[in-house]
Amino acid sequence: xxxxxxxxxxxxxxxxxxxxxxxxxxxxxxxxxxxxxxxxxxxxxxxxxxxxxxxxxxxxxxxxxxxxxxxxxxxxxxxxxxxxxxxxxxxxxxxxxxxxxxxxxxxxxxxxxxxxxxxxxxxxxxxxxxxxxxxxxxxxxxxxxxxxxxxxxxxxxxxxxxxxxxxxxxxxxxxxxxxxxxxxxxxxxxxxxxxxxxxxxxxxxxxxxxxxxxxxxxxxxxxxxxxxxxxxxxxxxxxxxxxxxxxxxxxxxxxxxxxxxxxxxxxxxxxxxxxxxxxxxxxxxxxxxxxxxxxxxxxxxxxxxxxxxxxxxxxxxxx
Numbered sequence: 424x425x426x427x428x429x430x431x432x433x434x435x436x437x438x439x440x441x442x443x444x445x446x447x448x449x450x451x452x453x454x455x456x457x458x459x460x461x462x463x464x465x466x467x468x469x470x471x472x473x474x475x476x477x478x479x480x481x482x483x484x485x486x487x488x489x490x491x492x493x494x495x496x497x498x499x500x501x502x503x504x505x506x507x508x509x510x511x512x513x514x515x516x517x518x519x520x521x522x523x524x525x526x527x528x529x530x531x532x533x534x535x536x537x538x539x540x541x542x543x544x545x546x547x548x549x550x551x552x553x554x555x556x557x558x559x560x561x562x563x564x565x566x567x568x569x570x571x572x573x574x575x576x577x578x579x580x581x582x583x584x585x586x587x588x589x590x591x592x593x594x595x596x597x598x599x600x601x602x603x604x605x606x607x608x609x610x611x612x613x614x615x616x617x618x619x620x621x622x623x624x625x626x627x628x629x630x631x632x633x634x635x636x637x638x639x640x641x642x643x644x645x646x647x648x649x650x651x652x653x654x655x656x657x658x659x660x661x662x663x664x665x666x667x668x669x670x671x672x673x674x675x676x677x678x679x680x681x682x683x684x685x686x687x688x689x690x691x692x693x694x695x696x697x698x699x700x701x702x703x704x705x706x707x708x709x710x711x712x713x714x715x716x717x718x719x720x721x722x723x724x725x726x727x728x729x730x731x732x733x734x735x736x737x738x739x740x741x742x
Contacts, residue, residue: 430514448498463542465511471550479592482682485716490548496730514618535561549713556596558711562665579669601631614672646697662706680720682737
């Protein structure tokens with residue numbers, strides 16, 4: 424059976440060849456969607472080597488290189504426990520790119536839906552944040568009949584609710600998502616920075632049910648302060664949750680390698696503290712990390728930050 428993915432180079436699966444010093448490269452296996460070892464709650468990893476959506480939105484390209492670079496650091500990391508037999512992690516490769524951006528999004532959306540329908544937990548590496556739509560749409564669609572309303576958290580400096588009037592790009596994913604599934608999921612925009620968003624876009628997002636927690640809220644209350652808000656308190660325990668993480672949500676001191684980096688972003692350690700609390704209360708089903716741009720990076724700070732975000736998602740059952 425043909426696969427929509429191209430396998431990554433084998434040397435990315437780092438190993439010390441030492442059973443007393445295992446790395447994720449020893450534990451993650453290159454695989455296909457038909458792998459019989461894939462069962463409910465298995466992690467499936469894939470990438471989008473595509474930054475056309477960023478270019479179409481006027482941003483600086485380079486994110487096409489991120490899926491391989493992030494893995495370079497992720498697969499060198501050490502598991503936190505000796506026995507990881509309960510955690511299945513398969514790397515499917517990077518999406519083979521169709522001729523048009525719209526076709527690529529359709530393919531990615533279908534794959535996201537299939538993975539979520541099977542109870543797998545997808546981890547995707549962008550590429551542009553335009554892929555936030557297919558990743559989140561497949562998740563929402565698969566959980567529409569769930570007894571608990573699905574939740575999407577977008578960590579981002581930007582709302583990304585530009586209408587696709589002039590075509591799809593990295594600024595359009597959540598306009599598309601809110602338009603396609605109005606009132607069918609809970610949606611949070613976290614870390615939004617005022618200099619990056621128009622008042623009109625903010626008003627439109629709120630009119631569609633988005634809860635917006637901007638950088639000023641985060642500075643005053645911290646990311647953990649989100650959990651004490653009425654908006655978070657009303658969410659159902661163990662509801663399925665998808666995290667869309669645009670790396671420009673982080674401060675440029677920690678993540679300079681992206682199309683738009685700002686010093687007013689939040690800190691990685693604060694996000695990881697929030698993630699530790701989120702996994703206690705919700706059923707975190709998927710994570711997409713977008714807009715890491717290795718050519719714009721400094722000493723791989725940004726790729727390493729993305730790898731740490733991915734590591735905590737993959738290790739959520741054992742950390």
